[in-house]
Amino acid sequence: MSAISVRDLRKSYGALEALRGIGFDVERGEVFGLLGPNGAGKTTTVEILEGYRDRDGGTVEVLGVDPAEAGGDWRERIGVVLQSSAMYETLTVAEMLDLFAGYYSSPRSVDEVVELVGLSEKRDDRVRRLSGGQRRRLDLGLALVGDPELIFLDEPTTGFDPHARRQAWETLRSLRSLGKTIVLTTHYLDEAEQLADRVAVLRKGEVVAVGPPAELIGAAPATEIRYRENGREVVLETDTPTRVLNELTAKALAENRELEGLVVRRPSLEEVYLTLTEERGE
Amino acid sequence: MRLFRHELKGEILLYVRSRELAFFTFLLPIIFFLLLASVYGNDRIKSEGNVRSAAFLEAGMIGYGAISIAFAGLAIVLVIRRESGILKRLRATPLPAHVYVSALLCAFLAAFAVEVVCLLLLGRAFFSVPLPNHVISLLLALLLGAVAFSGLGIGLTALIKSAEGASAVVNAIYLPAAFIAGAFFSPHSYPAFLRAIADVLPLTYFLRLVRNVMLHGHDIWTQGTNVAVLAAWGALGVFIALRSFRWEPTDG
Numbered sequence: 001m002s003a004i005s006v007r008d009l010r011k012s013y014g015a016l017e018a019l020r021g022i023g024f025d026v027e028r029g030e031v032f033g034l035l036g037p038n039g040a041g042k043t044t045t046v047e048i049l050e051g052y053r054d055r056d057g058g059t060v061e062v063l064g065v066d067p068a069e070a071g072g073d074w075r076e077r078i079g080v081v082l083q084s085s086a087m088y089e090t091l092t093v094a095e096m097l098d099l100f101a102g103y104y105s106s107p108r109s110v111d112e113v114v115e116l117v118g119l120s121e122k123r124d125d126r127v128r129r130l131s132g133g134q135r136r137r138l139d140l141g142l143a144l145v146g147d148p149e150l151i152f153l154d155e156p157t158t159g160f161d162p163h164a165r166r167q168a169w170e171t172l173r174s175l176r177s178l179g180k181t182i183v184l185t186t187h188y189l190d191e192a193e194q195l196a197d198r199v200a201v202l203r204k205g206e207v208v209a210v211g212p213p214a215e216l217i218g219a220a221p222a223t224e225i226r227y228r229e230n231g232r233e234v235v236l237e238t239d240t241p242t243r244v245l246n247e248l249t250a251k252a253l254a255e256n257r258e259l260e261g262l263v264v265r266r267p268s269l270e271e272v273y274l275t276l277t278e279e280r281g282e
Numbered sequence: 283m284r285l286f287r288h289e290l291k292g293e294i295l296l297y298v299r300s301r302e303l304a305f306f307t308f309l310l311p312i313i314f315f316l317l318l319a320s321v322y323g324n325d326r327i328k329s330e331g332n333v334r335s336a337a338f339l340e341a342g343m344i345g346y347g348a349i350s351i352a353f354a355g356l357a358i359v360l361v362i363r364r365e366s367g368i369l370k371r372l373r374a375t376p377l378p379a380h381v382y383v384s385a386l387l388c389a390f391l392a393a394f395a396v397e398v399v400c401l402l403l404l405g406r407a408f409f410s411v412p413l414p415n416h417v418i419s420l421l422l423a424l425l426l427g428a429v430a431f432s433g434l435g436i437g438l439t440a441l442i443k444s445a446e447g448a449s450a451v452v453n454a455i456y457l458p459a460a461f462i463a464g465a466f467f468s469p470h471s472y473p474a475f476l477r478a479i480a481d482v483l484p485l486t487y488f489l490r491l492v493r494n495v496m497l498h499g500h501d502i503w504t505q506g507t508n509v510a511v512l513a514a515w516g517a518l519g520v521f522i523a524l525r526s527f528r529w530e531p532t533d534g
Binding site for chain 2: 100
């Protein structure tokens, strides 16, 4: 059974249709990315999955339970990292974790969590003394301390400098090795590419693509071949780059000339993403 | 029960750590008591049955402490937690809402209890105010007042939109209320319009109740009007709280 199953999920805020009937599944043990620009419906989707928001239509199951009707037993099994890192500033890292650990029936030990999120040196520092990246890691620790099966991360690295992002990615990878199911939202492509087994790309409340990041690239427009001929830029797009390239090079060799500035490239995930999420002549 | 004890421990730790809150809501009534009682503690107040000012003030500062801790402190803490997203985050944990709210409430009631004990002991030690003898009545009166003001404080959070606005709104309500209701001075000498305002304030009835018990030796069951008005205000607060309490920040 999948960890999450979403069918025809709909949600409107007044006249604004935030979700227009989206569907996807998340398998157990999978890292699933919800990718899309701001306003695409990512946060609305996870907040429905987390049980914060009511939906207007469709069916949702998270760990076999409808989040709209879920209780304490279900909350034992999920961990949530919200966009804002809300904490008690006057507590120490260990006290904060200990307070939250007490809410669960079989929590992880505080020391283990401190270690896992890389805050051992900050263990007895007050929360208000932490840097932005350290707060975010404590955030993650708070979501982990109940030892949940499923973890939601809403934009876990937004506002990070590149170094802090890499560190956060390392931590998130270590979660995967614990066998947790993880749902993360992000508007960073490289983040989805680095962390997610599969992504769903959201655009204006609709899922426009689902699949492993590599496959999304594979499903995308053709390979591009560029070179210059008589000072003119030639651009070819093809689905059979091997044959086209062979013909081109054979011809050039036969004529004993160089294909100047020859470039063969696959579109990056970024380009696929932009193609998928751009406005299409509406 | 385990969860309640755990959360109560956490809330007490948070209360003790929050220096600004502890100063304004906990220490200020004690400081005012020491200052004012030193200045005119030995005067007699004719309009209040010739009681000594020190005793009158002690009861007044118990009332001031009740609104400053149970009403103002609780409301400010709740708004800050709501707007910063802590309440939202707590909702994602298995901690049940009623356990959270009752533990938070008990931490504030405990702070108020400590405050009352401090005021009574300081009054006895420095100003020769006798310790109260109608203990059961006093305990019931204090509990009723603290619960009523907590209810009003929680109800008030529904009307405050931002963490920045919390202190401003709360202070604008409870400081004038403490003055008008007669926590610092006998309201008998006030002009008519202030007395008219005082007649609707819940603190007025709480102060009458506490003073009647502490200074005039009445029992709480003879204080029907004061108890009823106070309870009605508390019920109004709880009603607003139940209808419009929010766990999520105002924006988002």
